[in-house]
Amino acid sequence: MIHSAFRHSLLALTALLAITASGQDIPSTVEELSADKAYTIRNPHFSAYAISSPDDHDHYVWAAEMIGDDDHPIKNPSYSLPLDPASPYSAWMIVSYEGQWYIYNVGARQFLVVGETGGIQATTLQDTPIPVTIAATDDGLFTFITTDGQRNYMCAAPQMDYPVSVWTADDAGSVWQVEEDTLVAADLQTCIDLIERRLPATLTIITRNGNIYPRTDGGGFPDQITPYEPLTFSAQSLSGYTCPDGVKVRHGRNLHGPRWADGRQQWSEFTLEATEDLTTIPADSIDGDIIITALWEQTDPDAMQMVFSDEFDGLGEPDAQWWTRTLRQGSTWNRWCSSDPRVVFQQDGALHCLAIPTPSDSQENIPMLTGGIKSLGLVSFQYGHAEARIKTNQWRGNFPAFWMMPASSPKGWPNDGEIDIWETIDASTQSWHTVHTNWTFNLHHGPNSQTFGPLDYSLWHTFAVDWDESSITWYVDGQRVWSYTKSIDPSALDQGQWPFDAPFYLILNQSVGDGSWAANADTGHTYETLFDWVRVYQPADITGLNELEVRSEELGVGNGQSAYDLQGRKLSPFPSGGAGGRLPNGQLPKGIYIIGGKKVVK
Numbered sequence: 001m002i003h004s005a006f007r008h009s010l011l012a013l014t015a016l017l018a019i020t021a022s023g024q025d026i027p028s029t030v031e032e033l034s035a036d037k038a039y040t041i042r043n044p045h046f047s048a049y050a051i052s053s054p055d056d057h058d059h060y061v062w063a064a065e066m067i068g069d070d071d072h073p074i075k076n077p078s079y080s081l082p083l084d085p086a087s088p089y090s091a092w093m094i095v096s097y098e099g100q101w102y103i104y105n106v107g108a109r110q111f112l113v114v115g116e117t118g119g120i121q122a123t124t125l126q127d128t129p130i131p132v133t134i135a136a137t138d139d140g141l142f143t144f145i146t147t148d149g150q151r152n153y154m155c156a157a158p159q160m161d162y163p164v165s166v167w168t169a170d171d172a173g174s175v176w177q178v179e180e181d182t183l184v185a186a187d188l189q190t191c192i193d194l195i196e197r198r199l200p201a202t203l204t205i206i207t208r209n210g211n212i213y214p215r216t217d218g219g220g221f222p223d224q225i226t227p228y229e230p231l232t233f234s235a236q237s238l239s240g241y242t243c244p245d246g247v248k249v250r251h252g253r254n255l256h257g258p259r260w261a262d263g264r265q266q267w268s269e270f271t272l273e274a275t276e277d278l279t280t281i282p283a284d285s286i287d288g289d290i291i292i293t294a295l296w297e298q299t300d301p302d303a304m305q306m307v308f309s310d311e312f313d314g315l316g317e318p319d320a321q322w323w324t325r326t327l328r329q330g331s332t333w334n335r336w337c338s339s340d341p342r343v344v345f346q347q348d349g350a351l352h353c354l355a356i357p358t359p360s361d362s363q364e365n366i367p368m369l370t371g372g373i374k375s376l377g378l379v380s381f382q383y384g385h386a387e388a389r390i391k392t393n394q395w396r397g398n399f400p401a402f403w404m405m406p407a408s409s410p411k412g413w414p415n416d417g418e419i420d421i422w423e424t425i426d427a428s429t430q431s432w433h434t435v436h437t438n439w440t441f442n443l444h445h446g447p448n449s450q451t452f453g454p455l456d457y458s459l460w461h462t463f464a465v466d467w468d469e470s471s472i473t474w475y476v477d478g479q480r481v482w483s484y485t486k487s488i489d490p491s492a493l494d495q496g497q498w499p500f501d502a503p504f505y506l507i508l509n510q511s512v513g514d515g516s517w518a519a520n521a522d523t524g525h526t527y528e529t530l531f532d533w534v535r536v537y538q539p540a541d542i543t544g545l546n547e548l549e550v551r552s553e554e555l556g557v558g559n560g561q562s563a564y565d566l567q568g569r570k571l572s573p574f575p576s577g578g579a580g581g582r583l584p585n586g587q588l589p590k591g592i593y594i595i596g597g598k599k600v601v602k
């Protein structure tokens with residue numbers, strides 16, 4: 001690879017002049033690219049054509065007619081074999097589909113992937129279509145990218161193990177000339193058919209008072225599934241709930257748009273029974289994106305009742321009615337906490353908590369910024385069921401958590417207790433479920449923790465605890481993992497074995513290790529943990545509420561009724577957050593209230 005802008009421009013200009021004289025169509029802007037044409041893709045500096053060579057080189061993008069230079073000698077003679085201009089393996093189609101570009105090799109019938117993780121790696125071909133960012137340079141050449149980052153450009157590389165690799169934008173090997181290949185016919189219909197059949201389908205799962213799992217024993221679902229492969233699930237609710245409308249399955253394209261557009265049906269919908277037994281969505285219904293919706297309703301008045309939930313369906317900062325940011329202090333997990341909006345935000349129906357290399361525009365003099373939220377002073381509860389749906393990107397130094405701390409801590413940590421509903425570290429496939437007390441931490445009586453796994457953390461998993469006056473029990477995807485029980489020994493209790501008879505609040509965060517448990521943070525890496533939702537339930541004998549009433553979006557207080565929150569505070573007229581502020585027409589925002597002696601979910 002070379003960094004000579006002058007030499008690059010001179011060679012590119014010479015090549016363009018020579019080939020333009022041949023009369024072939026040579027697009028120089030993105031707008032000139034045609035899906036009805038086949039093209040050759042050539043790097044003018046190294047005279048290298050990008051090709052597929054499946055018999056010899058499997059799924060790698062290979063090269064033909066490549067030359068080296070003094071600094072970049074040819075590593076493998078096969079890079080320099082002559083181009084066969086009539087071969088479909090040297091021909092590419094550049095196709096726009098639903099606002100994304102895809103580069104398709106006609107002979108291999110596969111799609112180009114520049115690189116998915118950054119760093120030095122081979123450019124490959126694969127069955128799954130991956131969008132490619134295409135940009136034209138000032139001198140009529142193109143760059144191809146499939147991953148944002150510093151090293152993410154398709155690059156001709158004579159000296160590497162693979163002749164077409166991934167490198168930076170300021171390299172002569174990273175710009176390409178596109179020329180029409182008149183000896184190979186484009187096959188747009190086949191390309192589009194393959195995109196539609198192979199393009200990953202987005203899977204969205206919407207639940208209330210229960211969960212959807214891929215197996216009867218739990219498990220996690222991805223954000224994307226393979227089209228035209230059947231999808232099996234188990235619908236599992238809290239005890240005392242039923243799903244009167246069944247499980248609704250919407251499938252197709254533009255699922256949030258109208259059912260019909262331009263005379264064409266965009267999506268279809270059908271209903272399946274909500275059962276813990278396995279149910280299968282047939283392959284022909286996995287014809288695009290999928291939304292699975294299961295809304296259970298309470299039928300047993302003594303059942304657990306939802307007292308708090310946040311679905312994180314907003315944008316930007318999480319709801320200040322429930323959450324504040326975690327503060328920077330001296331512990332491992334919070335030593336780099338920041339209020340920067342880039343490390344905590346709501347987007348695409350989830351809370352994103354990140355740890356990022358400190359940006360150049362930040363005023364904070366620390367290696368990384370990490371993000372988390374807590375409900376201290378806003379939401380706390382004593383006993384009940386708390387759960388969250390989570391996934392994380394595993395990496396050395398990863399240290400995210402979903403946990404609880406005491407709302408009041410007169411004795412200090414760990415004497416007043418800590419309940420870690422879920423943690424994981426580094427690239428481990430395990431989950432950790434832990435309590436900290438004076439008995440376990442200072443006096444070293446155990447056990448205080450249990451692991452569970454292996455788990456695929458690229459999938460969504462549900463982590464939960466049941467907590468009452470005598471035990472705390474952990475669950476992963478509905479499976480019981482472990483219990484910590486209250487001792488019957490007065491001496492153990494006197495030494496702090498059970499400090500869990502007081503309200504606790506919630507914490508959701510992404511932190512990084514310091515080598516003491518999780519490895520030292522990779523301060524050049526971006527860590528991210530997503531929380532789909534968090535929910536808290538309590539038994540009716542704790543809430544004192546025996547009826548559940550669900551109202552519509554238009555719910556207002558009105559008619560002389562007053563609304564109270566679950567702590568008994570009167571909220572009518574409801575304060576909007578500012579001093580003396582009011583919401584118009586007595587309207588309440590989404591939440592859970594007590595109105596007329598009933599618990600109302602809006």
